[in-house]
Amino acid sequence: MERKRATYADLEALPDNVVGEIIGGVLYASPRPAGPHGVAAFQLGFELEGPFGRGRNGPGGWVLLGEPELHLGEDVLVPDLSGWHRERLPRPTSHVAYSVVPDWVCEVLSPSTRSLDRKEKLPVYAREGVRHVWLVDPKPRTLEVYRLEGASYVLLATYEGKGPVRAEPFEAIELELAFLWDDR
DSSP: OOOOOOOHHHHHTSOTTEEEEEETTEEEEEEOOOHHHHHHHHHHHHHHIIIIIIOTTSOOOEEEEESOEEEETTEEEOOSEEEEETTTSSSOOSSSEEOSOOSEEEEEOOTTTHHIIIIIIHHHHHHHTOOEEEEEETTTTEEEEEEEETTEEEEEEEEETTOOBOOTTOTTSOBOGGGTTTOO
């Protein structure tokens, strides 16, 4: 028996305490980020916004968003953070959904999303041409930096601990990883 493909109406019917995504016609519902996951995503967005979003002590030129709803082909994904070069997305829209493919996405891994982020979402990002992907894992305190080369991602570096690090595509600044783990 063939499984019914999930629709946007299925996403809208989910309760507010979950993040819904559709990948390959399958509906995924994950719990809202909590604890270390939320801290890492918030802190990373905060650290990048000044130099890249606003151009303070950095080059500027980026639009950065937390948990945007990306409509990529028939898939609907919600990365923890996304970034676009400003010339590709001059300003955030008033709509919920974005169909412009980001230049960078970051997924903060948690026990409930680790497999989904790595096995289901990464191939979609590659297919759609997302140039850089970061995977942040608060438990072992790691940052994995990937660059799209051809049709697949190449791991450029895995950083551990407190930093500082310079990581593509934001290598213009040193990023203190301690802020991601709330080790200030």
